[in-house]
Amino acid sequence: MMLSKKTKYALKALHYLAEQPGDQPVLIADLARAENIPKKFLEFILLSLRKGGILQSRVGKGGGYSLAQPANRITIGAVINILEGNIAPVQCLDTTNQAHCEECLDEKTCGIRLVMTDVNIALSQVLNNLTLTDMVERAEAARNKQQNIVDFSI
Amino acid sequence: MMLSKKTKYALKALHYLAEQPGDQPVLIADLARAENIPKKFLEFILLSLRKGGILQSRVGKGGGYSLAQPANRITIGAVINILEGNIAPVQCLDTTNQAHCEECLDEKTCGIRLVMTDVNIALSQVLNNLTLTDMVERAEAARNKQQNIVDFSI
DNA sequence: ATCATATCTATTAAAAATATAGATATGACA
DNA sequence: TGTCATATCTATATTTTTAATAGATATGAT
Secondary structure: OOOOHHHHHHHHHHHHHHOOHHHOOEOHHHHHHHHOOOHHHHHHHHHHHHHOOOEEEEOOOOOEEEEOOOHHHOEHHHHHHHHHOOOOOOHHHOOOOOOOOOOOOOHHHOHHHHHHHHHHHHHHHHHOOOEHHHHHHHHHHHHHHHHHHHHHHO | OOOOHHHHHHHHHHHHHHOOHHHOOEOHHHHHHHHOOOHHHHHHHHHHHHHOOOEEEEOOOOOEEEEOOOHHHOEHHHHHHHHHOOOOOOHHHOOOOOOOOOOOOOHHHOHHHHHHHHHHHHHHHHHOOOEHHHHHHHHHHHHHHHHHHHHHHO
16 A cells, blocks of 8 residues: 555655745756656656646746646645556546456455445545645644754754 | 555455355365465465464365454454555555655655655554454345345346 | 757666465374 | 375566656747
8 A cells, every 4th residue: 555656756746846936837857856856757757747737837948847726726636646547445446447356256246345445435535635735734844843842952 | 555466365365264164274275266366376375364363274184274363353454464564655654664765854744754644544444443254244245235136137 | 049948759677566386394194 | 104185485487567767859938
């Protein structure tokens, strides 16, 4: 149930973009350097996110990538969906792609599917309600907390 | 967030074992045939489950595998934990193995970690409360339902 | 026209998941 | 005690997926 490196890179990049004042566009190269992500791999990730409607881009001087929607409208679930193809713990629960588990003889009576339905619901619940804003705010809060502790100890 | 084939095989095998009357031991070969799982791969899976305390085995004539605990005490979460190593969506949340995300500079302020904590809690909640019994019962209920529909149509 | 940028196509490399083979240990039973 | 049926172990091969790289092209600003 582990997030892929690709998805983590995506979340890091989005985090960075969400923190840009005035949604100023950022160059792939800068983003790659700032978040320590292989540039060519990041290119591909950003392109996916753009095609998924989460990012927008501009070519040429002054160009770069920026969020295509307000950060509080971009859910973590949407990001995972774009990069991993779906969120479901088993293919037969991936409704958006109408996928099926090859080895399964009868989906309707499959015990695995019947229990994983609960997992799927719980996951959707959480992931579709967490947004980039949550991520940014929580990180900031954590930094502040850490900062305060340091300040007091001086 | 997809279950591996290995874990699915494990759940299928456990399902089959849970349905044995009187917890009668089942041969690897029979289990492999019944659930259509590559035998050698299944051997490895069953061994893991035994080492994890979920199954017990006996060598020699009349031997085989059976559940080491009542089916309603074996959680789906425990099974996944044994086969995938953990349940957490990111390594740094895998407390049992005290793992960390290599690329992460500061875990405490990592936004990904902070949002994935919610996911982790939700997953644990569900997976540690679903048992083999749930799986078996739901499958049976689904079969009955299907059966009834057929009966009526005759 | 030039330069800075994203975009596309193709390929390679590395890692993980899945599957197989063969030898060995264990226990039941005659 | 010997034989057979079984799980167990060690090693390796195969396949699939993930991650990373390279080079050519399209686009837009100035």
